[in-house]
Amino acid sequence: MKLPDDPKDKMKVLLLITIGVLATVAAVAQGVIYLIRQENQLSERLADLEWQTTSANENISSAENCRTKNVHTIQSIVTISETHILHPILGNYRLGASEVLERIALGSGISLDSIQEVGILDIPKPKNKTGKNVLKAYTVRISTHCGYAKLQEFIRQLELNNPYVCISTLSIIGQQDVDPESHRVVMGIQWPIWSNPEMAVQMMERMTQAYKGKEKDHADQ
Amino acid sequence: MNLQVDLILPSERRSSSSLGLQLIGKVSLLVTACAIGGFVGLKVMAITDMRSKLRGSEAVWMKVSPRKELAVQLIKESTEHANILEEIEAWTTSRPQWNEHLRALSLCVPEHIQLESISIQHEFQAPKNTSTVRAFSLSINGRCSREHAKNAVQTFQQNIKQIPPVSESVQSVDVPRFGEDPKQKEDRMFQISCTYKPLKML
Numbered sequence: 001m002k003l004p005d006d007p008k009d010k011m012k013v014l015l016l017i018t019i020g021v022l023a024t025v026a027a028v029a030q031g032v033i034y035l036i037r038q039e040n041q042l043s044e045r046l047a048d049l050e051w052q053t054t055s056a057n058e059n060i061s062s063a064e065n066c067r068t069k070n071v072h073t074i075q076s077i078v079t080i081s082e083t084h085i086l087h088p089i090l091g092n093y094r095l096g097a098s099e100v101l102e103r104i105a106l107g108s109g110i111s112l113d114s115i116q117e118v119g120i121l122d123i124p125k126p127k128n129k130t131g132k133n134v135l136k137a138y139t140v141r142i143s144t145h146c147g148y149a150k151l152q153e154f155i156r157q158l159e160l161n162n163p164y165v166c167i168s169t170l171s172i173i174g175q176q177d178v179d180p181e182s183h184r185v186v187m188g189i190q191w192p193i194w195s196n197p198e199m200a201v202q203m204m205e206r207m208t209q210a211y212k213g214k215e216k217d218h219a220d221q
Numbered sequence: 222m223n224l225q226v227d228l229i230l231p232s233e234r235r236s237s238s239s240l241g242l243q244l245i246g247k248v249s250l251l252v253t254a255c256a257i258g259g260f261v262g263l264k265v266m267a268i269t270d271m272r273s274k275l276r277g278s279e280a281v282w283m284k285v286s287p288r289k290e291l292a293v294q295l296i297k298e299s300t301e302h303a304n305i306l307e308e309i310e311a312w313t314t315s316r317p318q319w320n321e322h323l324r325a326l327s328l329c330v331p332e333h334i335q336l337e338s339i340s341i342q343h344e345f346q347a348p349k350n351t352s353t354v355r356a357f358s359l360s361i362n363g364r365c366s367r368e369h370a371k372n373a374v375q376t377f378q379q380n381i382k383q384i385p386p387v388s389e390s391v392q393s394v395d396v397p398r399f400g401e402d403p404k405q406k407e408d409r410m411f412q413i414s415c416t417y418k419p420l421k422m423l
Contacts, residue, residue, distance in 0.1 A: 028257055036264065039264055039267055042268060042272060046271055046275050046278060049275070049278040049279065050278060052282065053278065053281055053282055059293055060285070060288050062292070063295045066295055067295060073299065073302040073303055074302055077306055080306075124345050126347050126351050126423060127347075128350065135308055135312070152320055152323050152324055159316075159318055159319065163313045164309065164312040164313050166312065166316040167316070168343040169341055169343055170319070171340045172340070174338060176337075192309065206302075
């Protein structure tokens, strides 16, 4: 093909050719860029999905180990709740506490002059801890007259009987003028109680569910 | 005499070489087109392969996803239960065994000292707001005859610092009060104050 002789026509033809070539190059470049982008997007999505699957498999495998541990944890909570956490009797915590204290006092040979309810105390929560405390402190104050050895025995039995009970205050005052062998004793005793009294029942339900889940797991295997 | 006869016009002249500019241009064009075509072909194949892999991975994910949700729920519950148990157990680790402490105190009183009262105080504290602790303090009041007073009280103070389990639990043992008994001038009254190490609760 020959270019026209006329310089003006020649310029027009050359311009058209240049535009044509540039348009072709641009179209090809667009197509290639589109393909590269598609490939990158697919590659990212694939990598993302593979990462999610790997992470999910890790979660699944750690959950299998968790299941047994969870059952043991709930079982421990339920056992402690039944034996050592103080429960209200028709909303009254003092009755349960009195029963325990009178039994232990009888066993250690002292007689309690009085058992007074101090009340329920919220345990201050550190700022960095989220969520509510599950336990509160319930305190009673007892007063008695007894010797040091008997008092020591009472405290020993109390602490042995319930490792979660805490003697929060104690005052032993000698009575030199009245009876040097007998002291006036006032003692504050603190029990853990559930912040939500329904928690004991909820934990039992959770334990039943956890056992069912474990059995189902065994059956699936 | 030389005579030059041009049989063709200069514009009609052609190169005798087999490697012409036009040929190079055509070959380059062809190679470029092939390279682009090859590149596009490879990319299309890679994309098709990836799409097929993606379908496979999505199928696996559909199976794994519900199990993952159950697993995450179980892990969350397990952590929650572990925290509850930790909070309960803190009740037992944050209390001194007072029966042992009282027994230890009774064993370390020097012979010239007569105790008048013992008191224990307790409060919950959140010192740095990063944890809650139980803070206990023990106060002992007593009397002693004047001649032995200073040595006996100092011995008692040292004994408290050394006798287990009190020695392991106390932070400081001070004598904030030591003076004359207003009732019997011959006697000295004293107070020993023990601050216990804070015991972490939460």
